[in-house]
Amino acid sequence: MPKISVIMPVYNNALYLQEAVNSILLQTLTDLELIIIDDGSTDGSAGIIHEIGDTRVRKIFHSENMGIVTSLNQGLDLARGQYIARMDSDDIAALNRLEVQAYFMDQNRSIDVCGTGYTTNYLGPVKLNPMNHEEIKVWLLFYCCILHPSVMMRRSSVNRLHIRYDHNYPHAEDYELWNRLSTCAQLANIPHNLMYYRLHGGQVSNTHRAIQDDSARRIRQRQLSGLGIQLSDEEYAQLVKLAEFRVNAENYEEYQAAVGFANWLIERNRQSRVFNEELLTMALSRCISRVPY
Template sequence: MPKISVIMPVYNNAMYLQEAINTILWQTLNDLELIIIDDGSTDGSAGIIHDIKDTRVKKIFHTENMGIVTSLNQGLDLAQGKYIARMDSDDVAALNRLEMQAYFMDTNPTIDICGTGYTTNYLGPVKLNPMHHEEIKVWLLFHSCILHPSVMMRRSSIDRLGISYDYNYPHAEDYELWNRLSSSAKLANLPHNLMYYRPHEGQVSNKHRVIQDDSARRIRQRQLSQLGIQLSDNEYAIMVKLAEYRVNSEDFEDYRIAEGFANWLIDQNRQYQVFDQEALKMALSRCISRMPTNM
C-alpha cells in the first residue's frame, strides 16, 4: 500500500498535462500512486496518459465527459494510500510538496485536511492562506481559503467522516466540502509555497462564473443559517462586497452599511457561538479595511 495516493482528474488539458504529471512522479517522496482519471478528453490528453510507463500510475478513461465530481469521487474510492492528495492537470507541484505535507500530517495527527501556500506566477508573490482551523472556518464564510489542488487528506478521515464531493454545488464542490467539514474535521494550511496554481482562460472560475457564484451563495447561506440568518438579496450583496474587499472606506454610507452588517454577524455569533468570536471580528475587520488574508 503506498503512503500517498494522488488524484488527478483530466479534461482537455493536453497543453499542461505532461508537466503536471512529471511534478508528481518526480516527488522527493516517491512512495505514491498517481490515479489519473481522463474524463472524456478530446484534445489528445488521453494519448499522453496512455503513453505513461511508470507502474505507480493508475489510468482510468471515461468514454464521455461525466464531470469533475464523478472523477473526484471515483478517485477517493480507488485510492489506497494512508494520505490522499489532490493535483490538477494544469498546475505544477513543488518537488518536495508531498514530503512536506506528509511530514506535517505525521506530526499533527489531529489534522484531517491540509492545504499549502502557492503562487500564480513563477516569480511570486507567495499567497498564504490562514493556517489554523478556527481562522479557516471563519474565512470560509467569505471564500475558499484552502487551495483545492494543494490538499492532502487522511484516508482514515475520509472513511470516518464519509467524505465525498456533492453534485449539487457545481463548480464549487471543493468550497462546499470544506464548509461542510469545518464543523467535524480539523483543517490547516502550511505556510509554504508548494504549488504553482496556473491561471488561464480555461479555468472554471473564468468559464462558469455565474454557476459558481450561485453555488457559492447557497454555501454561504447554509453556513449563515447556523447563526439564525437568512439573507435578502440586498444583504447578500453586502456580504459579497465584504468577501471581495470592495467596501469603500472613503464613502461614509458604504462603510456604515458594511460596518452594520459586520456587527450583525458578530452579535448573532455571540448568541449562537458557531465561530471563534475573535477570529470572526478579525476577518470582518480585514474585509472592511480591504486587507485580504492572502497576502
C-alpha cells in the same frame, strides 16, 4: 500499499498535462500512486496519459465526460494510500510538496485535511491562507481559503467521515466540502509555497462564473443558517462586497452600511457561538479595510 495516493482528474488539458504529471512522478517522496482519471477528453490528453510508462500510474478513461465530481469521487474510492492528495492537471507541484505535507500530517495526528501556500507566478508573491482550523472556519464564510489542488487528506478520515464531493454544488464542490468538514473535522494550511497554481482563461472561475456564484451563495447561506440568519438579496450583496474587499472607505454611507452589517453578524454569532468571536471580528475588520489575509 503506497504512502500517498494522488488523484488527478483530467479534461482537455493536453497543453499542461505532462508538466503536471512530471511534477508528481519526480517528487522527493517516491512511495506514491498517481491515479489519473481522463474524463472523456477530446484534445489529445488521453493519448498523453496512454504514453506514461511509470508503473506507479493508474489510468482510468471515461468514454464520455461525466464531470469532475464523478471523477473525484471515483478517485477517492480507488485510493489505497495512507494519505490522499489532490492535484490538477494544469498546475505544478513543488518537488518536495508531498514529503512536506506527509511529514506535517505524520506530526499532527489530529489534522484531517491540509492545504498549502502557493503562487500564481513563478516569481511570486506567495499566497498564504489561514493556517489553523478556527481561522479557516471563519474565513470560509468569505472565500475558499483551502486551495483544492494542494490538499492532502487522511484516508482514515475519508472513510470515517464518509467524505465525498457533492454534485449539488457545481463548480464549487471543494468550497462546499471544506465548509461541511469545518464542523466535524480538523483543517489546516501549511505556510509554505508548495504549488504553482496556473491561471488561464479555461478555468472554471472564468467559464462558469454564474453557476459557481450560485453554488457559493447556497454554501454561505448554509453557514449563516447556524446563526439563525437568512440573508435578503441586498444583505447577500453586502456580504459579497466584504468577501471581495470592495468596500469604498471614501463613501461614508457605503462604509457605514458595511460596518453595520459586520456588527450585526458579530452580534448574531455572539448569541449562537458558531465562530470564534475574536477571529470573526478580525476577519470582518480586514474585509472592511480591504486588507486580504
